[in-house]
Amino acid sequence: xxxxxxxxxxxxxxxxxxxxxxxxxxxxxxxxxxxxxxxxxxxxxxxxxxxxxxxxxxxxxxxxxxxxxxxxxxxxxxxxxxxxxxxxxxxxxxxxxxxxxxxxxxxxx
Amino acid sequence: xxxxxxxxxxxxxxxxxxxxxxxxxxxxxxxxxxxxxxxxxxxxxxxxxxxxxxxxxxxxxxxxxxxxxxxxxxxxxxxxxxxxxxxxxxxxxxxxxxxxxxxxxxxxxxxxxxxx
Numbered sequence: 001x002x003x004x005x006x007x008x009x010x011x012x013x014x015x016x017x018x019x020x021x022x023x024x025x026x027x028x029x030x031x032x033x034x035x036x037x038x039x040x041x042x043x044x045x046x047x048x049x050x051x052x053x054x055x056x057x058x059x060x061x062x063x064x065x066x067x068x069x070x071x072x073x074x075x076x077x078x079x080x081x082x083x084x085x086x087x088x089x090x091x092x093x094x095x096x097x098x099x100x101x102x103x104x105x106x107x108x109x
Numbered sequence: 110x111x112x113x114x115x116x117x118x119x120x121x122x123x124x125x126x127x128x129x130x131x132x133x134x135x136x137x138x139x140x141x142x143x144x145x146x147x148x149x150x151x152x153x154x155x156x157x158x159x160x161x162x163x164x165x166x167x168x169x170x171x172x173x174x175x176x177x178x179x180x181x182x183x184x185x186x187x188x189x190x191x192x193x194x195x196x197x198x199x200x201x202x203x204x205x206x207x208x209x210x211x212x213x214x215x216x217x218x219x220x221x222x223x224x225x
Contacts, residue, residue, distance in 0.1 A: 043216035088214075099153045
């Protein structure tokens with residue numbers, strides 16, 4: 001089955017720093033989503049990005065489907081960015097979303 | 110838009126009792142909903158896929174008789190944990206797929222179940 005690998009598993013940043021989170025997947029996918037799970041457990045949709053580049057404020061994401069990876073960029077990090085970031089992929093229209101193991105981000109003031 | 114609600118947000122029950130968790134898509138119709146389970150410091154594990162008007166599809170290793178799923182309408186799916194035991198304590202999260210938004214999935218806030 002499809003494997004989804006995220007790196008790094010943990011990341012500690014000073015407030016204001018930039019970071020790049022990576023998601024590698026093992027097969028062609030038709031959907032890729034990035035989520036932020038806040039300390040209360042809520043998953044917040046960040047990007048729906050099966051290919052291309054999108055930006056939303058301080059966050060941006062790029063998926064290169066032909067090379068089977070996606071990157072999430074966080075610029076000028078804030079303490080509220082802390083939490084776990086998940087990448088999830090789906091390889092066909094009716095299939096299930098497969099999650100990576102997540103990157104736990106901690107932003108220190 | 111694309112809001113998914115879940116109720117209750119937390120529940121504590123005695124061993125042997127049953128607990129029902131509701132998942133609703135508030136502003137879209139979801140023909141497909143999903144139930145996940147998450148243990149501390151781990152990723153989400155898909156338990157089952159719930160299709161409106163038909164039986165749920167369970168993932169390998171998930172007991173159908175213990176985790177009863179009903180998808181009675183296009184906006185409501187329920188998960189009932191029957192005869193709960195302490196090992197069923199976990200964080201349960203539902204999700205719904207919005208067909209009008211390229212099948213992007215949206216997640217409920219989760220239900221923390223503690224079985225004493």
